[in-house]
Amino acid sequence: MRNSPNRIVGVVFGAVYLLVGLLGFAYTGGVGFIATEGGLLLGIFAVNPLHNIAHLLIGAALLIGGLVSVKAAKTINVVVGAAYLLLGIVGFFLVNTAANILALNTADHFLHLASAIVLLATGIAADKVVSARSAVA
Amino acid sequence: MFTRQWPALCAWGAGLIHLAIAAGSSPLWAVLLGAIGAAELAWGVYALRAGRMTRPRVVLGISLGVVGVSVLAGMLGSFPGIPLAAACALLLVIAFAVGGVLRTEARRSPRRITFEASQQRPGRTLIGLLAGAALVAGLTTPALALTDAGEHAVPHGEMTGHSGH
Numbered sequence: 001m002r003n004s005p006n007r008i009v010g011v012v013f014g015a016v017y018l019l020v021g022l023l024g025f026a027y028t029g030g031v032g033f034i035a036t037e038g039g040l041l042l043g044i045f046a047v048n049p050l051h052n053i054a055h056l057l058i059g060a061a062l063l064i065g066g067l068v069s070v071k072a073a074k075t076i077n078v079v080v081g082a083a084y085l086l087l088g089i090v091g092f093f094l095v096n097t098a099a100n101i102l103a104l105n106t107a108d109h110f111l112h113l114a115s116a117i118v119l120l121a122t123g124i125a126a127d128k129v130v131s132a133r134s135a136v137a
Numbered sequence: 138m139f140t141r142q143w144p145a146l147c148a149w150g151a152g153l154i155h156l157a158i159a160a161g162s163s164p165l166w167a168v169l170l171g172a173i174g175a176a177e178l179a180w181g182v183y184a185l186r187a188g189r190m191t192r193p194r195v196v197l198g199i200s201l202g203v204v205g206v207s208v209l210a211g212m213l214g215s216f217p218g219i220p221l222a223a224a225c226a227l228l229l230v231i232a233f234a235v236g237g238v239l240r241t242e243a244r245r246s247p248r249r250i251t252f253e254a255s256q257q258r259p260g261r262t263l264i265g266l267l268a269g270a271a272l273v274a275g276l277t278t279p280a281l282a283l284t285d286a287g288e289h290a291v292p293h294g295e296m297t298g299h300s301g302h
Contacts, residue, residue, distance in 0.1 A: 002259070003259060004259065005259040005262055005263055005266075008259060008260075008263060009263060085149075088153070089153065089156065089157075106278060106279075106282055109278050109281070109282075110274050110275070110278040113153075113273075113274040113277060113278055114270045114271055114273075114274035115270075117146050117149060117150075117266075117269070117270035117273055117274060118266050118267060118270045120149075121142055121145065121146060121185055121266055121269075121270070122263070122266060124182060124185040124186055125142060125145075125185040125186070125188065126259070126262070128188070
């Protein structure tokens with residue numbers, strides 16, 4: 001696992017997003033499930049309960065992919081990265097509308113964009129030759 | 138070097154900015170800037186997949202050409218200046234990297250800029266990726282917020298702790 005950038009990224013990002021998802025619930029007491037204005041996680045990142053659940057699911061997916069195999073980590077990194085990039089683009093058109101059901105703010109966009117870049121770049125550029133042996137190593 | 142993947146990341150940042158500017162432009166500029174943005178995103182993917190800098194002279198010409206178009210857009214259209222400047226800065230990073238490749242080629246000691254993450258030093262590669270992603274996101278996010286699309290966004294920073302009742 002130490003030789004696979006995709007597995008390392010999957011495990012590290014997965015663990016961080018799981019932690020962020022759990023921590024988020026400490027800041028969303030009294031916040032509506034899909035409120036367009038959420039609580040501020042660490043005083044910076046706006047989150048609502050739906051956003052927390054999304055973090056938990058994404059974190060779990062990344063972590064499991066990273067723990068299972070190179071191929072799984074690579075696939076999940078690309079999928080989650082693409083989803084984050086799409087969220088980064090679409091999010092700018094959704095905020096300040098009722099459709100902003102994830103309570104996104106600028107700090108969220110920064111985090112999502114940076115995550116998208118790392119996950120996509122790792123998924124596309126790293127572990128191109130995945131042999132049957134290394135796929136499960 | 139741990140910055141080898143940065144040109145591709147910069148292309149993604151510039152692509153996002155050009156797309157956001159295109160979203161608030163007149164049809165002609167929207168088509169032009171939208172096509173440029175889409176091409177930048179696609180080149181970033183291609184460069185990472187290829188694992189190296191292919192056709193450096195073409196890339197250098199196009200990146201400088203797009204900088205020229207962006208400057209022209211800033212002069213002729215009523216586009217936000219800072220996002221255009223940010224896109225130009227990201228494109229100049231690409232041009233600078235390509236310039237390094239061409240200079241090395243001219244010295245007849247072929248060295249390709251490799252985007253592929255090293256299997257031997259994944260830690261170093263990932264640190265480079267994280268730093269590059271943070272820089273590109275740090276430049277791109279505020280630039281996006283200053284485009285028309287971003288201006289229509291929520292009054293950033295006005296959210297409060299538990300205001301979502």
